[in-house]
Amino acid sequence: MKKILLIAAIFTSFVSLAQNIESKIPNSAEAVVSINADRLVELVSISEFNNYNFSKQIFKEVNRKSDDGLTITSIKDFGFNVNSKAFYFYKKTDSISYHSVLVKLTDKNKFENLIPKRSKEKIVSEVTMNILAENGSILIWNDNLLFFSGYQKDANYFSENEDRFMAVTENENKSYYSVKKKITAKWAKKYAFDIFKGNGKKSILSNKNYTASKSKNAAASVWVRNYGQLINSAMSNMAGMSSLVGLQAKSNLYGFESVTANLYFEEKAARLTTKMEVSTEWQKVFKQFYKSKMDKNFYTYFNQNDVLAYFSLSMDMQAMLEEYPALVSSMYGAMMPNFKEEMELGTDFLSLIIDEEAIGELITGDMLFVLNDFTEKEMTYKSYKYDDNYKKKEVTKTKKEVAPDFTIMIGSKKGKLLNKAANLGIKHKLIENEEGYYKVNIPQSKMPFDLYAVVKNNILFFTTSKEKISNIVNNRFVNDLGKHQKMIKNNSSIFYVNAEKMISKVPASELSRKEQGYVNYAKDNLKDAYFKASKMKGNNIYSEIKINTSGAQENSLKTIFDFLEFVSN
Amino acid sequence: MQKKRFYLLFFGLLILCTSCFEIVEEVSFNKDGSGHITLTVNLSKSRTKINSIMLLDSVNNYKVPSKITINNKIASIVQEIKKTKGISNVKNSSNFNEYIFTISCDFTNVEALNTVISNFSSKKDAALIKQQQHFSFNKSDNIFARNYHYNLSKEFGKTKMEDRKVFETASLTTIYRFETPIISSKNIEAKISGNKKAIMLRVNAQDIIKNKKSIKNQIQLQK
Numbered sequence: 001m002k003k004i005l006l007i008a009a010i011f012t013s014f015v016s017l018a019q020n021i022e023s024k025i026p027n028s029a030e031a032v033v034s035i036n037a038d039r040l041v042e043l044v045s046i047s048e049f050n051n052y053n054f055s056k057q058i059f060k061e062v063n064r065k066s067d068d069g070l071t072i073t074s075i076k077d078f079g080f081n082v083n084s085k086a087f088y089f090y091k092k093t094d095s096i097s098y099h100s101v102l103v104k105l106t107d108k109n110k111f112e113n114l115i116p117k118r119s120k121e122k123i124v125s126e127v128t129m130n131i132l133a134e135n136g137s138i139l140i141w142n143d144n145l146l147f148f149s150g151y152q153k154d155a156n157y158f159s160e161n162e163d164r165f166m167a168v169t170e171n172e173n174k175s176y177y178s179v180k181k182k183i184t185a186k187w188a189k190k191y192a193f194d195i196f197k198g199n200g201k202k203s204i205l206s207n208k209n210y211t212a213s214k215s216k217n218a219a220a221s222v223w224v225r226n227y228g229q230l231i232n233s234a235m236s237n238m239a240g241m242s243s244l245v246g247l248q249a250k251s252n253l254y255g256f257e258s259v260t261a262n263l264y265f266e267e268k269a270a271r272l273t274t275k276m277e278v279s280t281e282w283q284k285v286f287k288q289f290y291k292s293k294m295d296k297n298f299y300t301y302f303n304q305n306d307v308l309a310y311f312s313l314s315m316d317m318q319a320m321l322e323e324y325p326a327l328v329s330s331m332y333g334a335m336m337p338n339f340k341e342e343m344e345l346g347t348d349f350l351s352l353i354i355d356e357e358a359i360g361e362l363i364t365g366d367m368l369f370v371l372n373d374f375t376e377k378e379m380t381y382k383s384y385k386y387d388d389n390y391k392k393k394e395v396t397k398t399k400k401e402v403a404p405d406f407t408i409m410i411g412s413k414k415g416k417l418l419n420k421a422a423n424l425g426i427k428h429k430l431i432e433n434e435e436g437y438y439k440v441n442i443p444q445s446k447m448p449f450d451l452y453a454v455v456k457n458n459i460l461f462f463t464t465s466k467e468k469i470s471n472i473v474n475n476r477f478v479n480d481l482g483k484h485q486k487m488i489k490n491n492s493s494i495f496y497v498n499a500e501k502m503i504s505k506v507p508a509s510e511l512s513r514k515e516q517g518y519v520n521y522a523k524d525n526l527k528d529a530y531f532k533a534s535k536m537k538g539n540n541i542y543s544e545i546k547i548n549t550s551g552a553q554e555n556s557l558k559t560i561f562d563f564l565e566f567v568s569n
Numbered sequence: 570m571q572k573k574r575f576y577l578l579f580f581g582l583l584i585l586c587t588s589c590f591e592i593v594e595e596v597s598f599n600k601d602g603s604g605h606i607t608l609t610v611n612l613s614k615s616r617t618k619i620n621s622i623m624l625l626d627s628v629n630n631y632k633v634p635s636k637i638t639i640n641n642k643i644a645s646i647v648q649e650i651k652k653t654k655g656i657s658n659v660k661n662s663s664n665f666n667e668y669i670f671t672i673s674c675d676f677t678n679v680e681a682l683n684t685v686i687s688n689f690s691s692k693k694d695a696a697l698i699k700q701q702q703h704f705s706f707n708k709s710d711n712i713f714a715r716n717y718h719y720n721l722s723k724e725f726g727k728t729k730m731e732d733r734k735v736f737e738t739a740s741l742t743t744i745y746r747f748e749t750p751i752i753s754s755k756n757i758e759a760k761i762s763g764n765k766k767a768i769m770l771r772v773n774a775q776d777i778i779k780n781k782k783s784i785k786n787q788i789q790l791q792k
Contacts, residue, residue, distance in 0.1 A: 381613040382667045384593065388763035390744050392595065401617055443666070448617045 021102045021145060024195050025089050027202040030233075031224045032210065033088040039219045041083055043265050043557040050074045052561060054568040067117050079110030080146070089204075091191075092233055095157040096184055098191060100149040108143050129196065133185060138192045147196045151188045153180060213260035213275070219557070220263040227256040228279060255282035265557035268527075272545045283539055285327050288319035290492045290535040294366050295411050297457040301472060302370070304482040308505060309371040309497040312488045318360025325350050358414075364458070366411030368488075372465065373405040374505040379448045402507050403448040407463040415455040422453070436473040492541075493533040499526040500550075521566050525550050525559050589614040589738040594784075597746040598713065602678045602706050605658075612668035614738075619668050636665055643670065649688060650674060655681030679704035694718070711790040713745065722780045739774035741784060749790045756786040 025032055049055055050073065059072045075082055081104035091098045105111055115123070115132065124131045132139040137150045158165075158180050165171060171179045194201055204210050213223045224230055231254055261274040278286050294314040302310075325347035332343050378398050385395045412418060422438050425431035432439045437454040440462075452469035453462050463469050471477040487494050503523045508516055527548040534542040553559045590612040598604040612619055622628050623636070634642070643661055651659045655677040662671045676682055682704045687695040697718040705714045750765035759770040768788055776782035 379617065381616065382611065382669060383591070383613065384611075384742075386744070386769060390746070390762045390767040390769045392593070392744065399614065403617070446620055 021104060022085065022087060023203045023205050024102060024147075024198055025087060025204040026091060026195065027204050027207055029089040029091045029204055029225070030230055031090040031222070032204060033223075034214075034221045035086045035088075036219055036221070037081075037086060038083050039217065040265075040557065043219070043555050044561060046075055046082060048558075049561075052565050054564050057568065062114075066114070068113055070113060076106070077110055078114065079105050079107040079112075081106045081144075090230075092154075095154050096151050096187060096191075097154065097233075098149050098151045098188070100147065100192075100195070102195075103146045103148075105141060105144050105146050108141065111141065111146060131189075133189060135181070138188050140192055140196045145196070147192060149188065149192050149195075151184065151191075153184045209258050213258075213262075215262040215264075217264060218262035219265050222259070222261040224259040225257075227259045227276070228254040255279055255286070265555055265560075267555050268549050268551040270547045270549070270556040270560065274543045276541045276543070278536065278539050278541060281327070283536070285320075285323040286541065287536045288323050289315050290541075291319065292316040292365060294368075294488055295364065295458060297459055298366060298368055298409055298411070298488075299481055299485055300457070300479050301407070301409060301459070301461070301477050302368070302484065302488075303478060303480045304484055305480055306372050307370055307484075307496075307498060308373060308502045310484075310494070311367075311369045311496075312491075312494045313365070313367040314488070314492055315365040316360070317363050317365035318356050320365070321354060321356040321359055322351075361413040362417065364411035364413060366409075368407075368409040370407045370409075371404060371502075372407060372468075374402050374507075375405055376400045377403045377448050401448050403464075405449070405464045407461065407465070407468060410460045410462075411458060412455065412460045413458050415458070418455045418460055422455075435470070437469045487530070487532060490534070491532045492535050494530060495532075496528065496530040498528045500528065517566070521563060525552055525563070591740045591742065594741075594743045595746070596704075596744070598706070598748070600748050602708060603676060605673065605675050606682065607671060607673040609669065609671045616666075616668050639663070643672070646689075647672065650685055653681060653685050653688065656685065679706045711749070711792050713747070713788045713790065715743065715745070715784060715786045715788075717785065722778055740771060741774060741777065742769065742771045743784050743786075744769045745788065747788075747790055752789045752791055754786055754788045756783065758782055759786055759788075 022034070050059075055075070059074075059077075062072055063070045070077075072078065080086070084104040086101065086103040088099070088101050091100070112120075112130075119132060119134065122132055122134065124133075129140050129142045136152065137148065139149075140147045162176055165179055165183065166176060193199065209225075210223050214221060255278060257277040257279045259274065259276050261272060264271040264273070292314060294312065329343045329347040332339070377400070379401045380396050380398050382394055383397045385393045387393070422431055425438070425440075426433055430441055431453075432441060434452075437452055440451040440453055442449075442451055449464040450466065451462055451464060452466060453460070454469055454473055455461070456472060461469065461472055463472075468477070484494075484496070487496070499522060503519055503526070506519055508519075511519060527550055529545070529547040531545045532543060547556070549556050549559045553562060590610065591614075593607075593609040593611070595607045595609075596604055597606075622633055625633050627633055640663060643663060647659055647661050650656055650672070656674050657677075658673075658675040660671075660673050662669075664670070679702070683698055683702050686703050687698045690698060701716055701718040703715070703717050705716070706712075707714075744767060746767045748766070751761050751768055754761065754768055756770060758772060759768050761768050768786075770784055770786060772782045772784060777784065
């Protein structure tokens with residue numbers, strides 16, 4: 001009985017070890033990307049994937065480049081377990097940064113076939129694993145797991161420690177170049193062994209922030225421990241950058257700490273969601289900045305039937321002007337301590353001369369840009385006429401040109417001031433006064449449309465449509481908000497495109513045959529798409545990019561693959 | 570970022586309009602073989618697109634030149650032409666509202682025009698221009714000939730697909746005026762004027778590129 005239990009325990013631990021390669025990722029990883037192949041295979045089967053022409057081209061290319069006469073015809077022939085998850089993670093120590101990949105294997109031999117001949121000679125086989133260490137990379141694998149790590153030494157660390165390393169007896173009479181190479185290779189090997197064997201290091205799975213970021217249905221997920229620091233460390237890796245300006249890599253200039261993203265392929269939509277955790281010093285600013293909701297008056301002038309695309313932005317300009325300078329001063333002051341006093345004086349002076357409230361009233365921070373349509377407009381151009389004796393004369397001709405119709409709304413409580421400015425424009429003949437609104441005099445040679453403006457209901461309007469401006473002025477504008485009111489109201493920013501409608505407006509005559517093909521494909525398969533960024537929720541800002549498909553294919557991943565297929569043909 | 574997105578949307582859409590331009594080459598000849606040439610490049614029909622392109626840094630991976638760069642380039646071309654022996658009275662105009670550019674000069678003989686073209690060509694092309702003169706005037710036979718050695722179809726084949734669209738609606742017009750009447754011309758597309766003293770040839774860039782039509786011509790004048 002004991003024996004059976006022991007076997008069962010070993011078996012279970014073996015299985016769980018094999019299954020949960022994620023636990024091998026160290027808790028000190030700065031960023032993790034997981035590719036959930038198991039989910040992808042559910043959406044597009046292996047045989048379907050193999051049958052795409054672009055897959056066949058990839059296989060052909062791999063076969064052609066191999067020196068062992070490979071005959072790969074399926075994604076399975078790479079030897080990877082395509083029903084499992086694969087992980088990429090980034091880790092940085094004070095001396096080396098590692099880009100690592102963990103993948104499960106189903107067929108070790110198939111994988112080994114992919115290794116070029118000259119590298120194969122360098123493979124070292126140990127009892128339970130094979131190791132291939134080359135310059136700047138290390139590969140370890142056994143029957144069911146593959147670990148790869150590409151590494152790069154930190155130039156600053158090695159220049160600071162040169163004397164210490166060269167003082168070691170065994171390094172005598174050696175070049176520092178070879179010493180550095182030897183040390184990094186040794187450390188990288190230890191790092192790789194620790195991960196592969198799971199040598200008691202704390203796993204990323206013990207990090208609650210990481211585990212909470214996981215989403216079961218996602219096809220791929222990204223987790224970044226501290227976005228600001230990741231960018232800073234990338235910047236400081238750029239030779240000499242930090243020492244030049246005296247930047248302190250620890251400061252979080254970007255305002256974000258952990259960032260998580262999940263990619264989903266649903267039946268009728270592809271979605272990328274992100275959650276960005278705002279760092280403590282920025283939280284107050286962001287909250288103030290995004291506390292306002294779009295002025296309700298804006299909704300009076302939005303009709304979803306008259307929209308090809310729109311962009312909305314809602315923020316509190318006054319709050320931004322009040323909070324931002326002090327924050328910038330403290331952030332940059334911390335980064336560049338030598339200039340702290342100069343920064344403070346500069347930002348204090350700025351706060352002194354600008355009247356935050358007045359500017360906040362002039363530009364409240366609400367903005368809505370609506371692309372209404374594309375219409376044919378008549379425009380003039382210069383050409384030539386020739387008489388009977390071919391004497392040339394310049395003449396003005398007309399042609400039809402497709403131009404955008406759009407409306408821009410900018411929140412402003414300073415109508416009187418804007419009207420004064422408009423009157424000045426009239427005086428200088430830049431603007432004409434029409435029936436209750438203004439016409440901006442743009443030379444036709446510059447823009448193929450007219451532009452009208454008016455200030456009403458605390459909104460400064462610009463539009464290319466005379467009918468629209470007249471409707472706005474005379475309270476005849478018919479609004480229809482549909483789902484958009486909620487979207488605009490609940491988010492700080494929306495960028496929406498009605499792809500179906502927009503594509504139907506693209507004049508076929510303006511496109512090449514190939515482009516027409518893309519357009520027709522998009523017309524059959526796309527509905528609409530948007531990007532939205534939320535206001536502050538707790539200490540986070542959420543964003544989402546969503547592409548709604550027509551549902552002509554079984555799911556959105558198939559739609560994307562079919563498009564790739566279409567493009568590659 | 571948000572501002573950038575806004576601009577991308579706005580100007581990206583404007584660029585959907587097609588390109589269109591015409592080039593006019595006018596030469597007035599005196600009896601002694603001297604004359605006056607004017608070259609006009611008129612992009613007025615595409616000015617909406619050009620106005621939008623001028624706001625961008627690059628398009629189709631080409632850097633968009635600024636107004637200053639264009640003016641400097643034209644000035645250096647003018648300087649180069651001025652240096653050519655037999656060329657005088659060099660003038661140019663640039664209209665950035667309509668995008669019409671002209672350059673004109675007097676010449677003492679057609680060889681001077683060939684030298685100007687050679688000066689802007691590679692060594693290999695310059696040698697070919699010597700052999701196959703782009704402009705020639707045979708005084709004894711009173712024959713004027715317009716020629717070129719470029720294999721445009723081959724050159725066009727080297728361009729990227731997305732750039733070829735630019736030539737779809739472009740046209741090229743040549744007008745040659747003489748003091749003596751024209752008797753005949755070899756290019757069947759060319760039309761002789763009412764007073765017989767001018768000849769005009771208008772071809773689409775597409776037809777030239779595909780070697781369907783040409784601006785090559787031989788004009789026989791009355792002796």
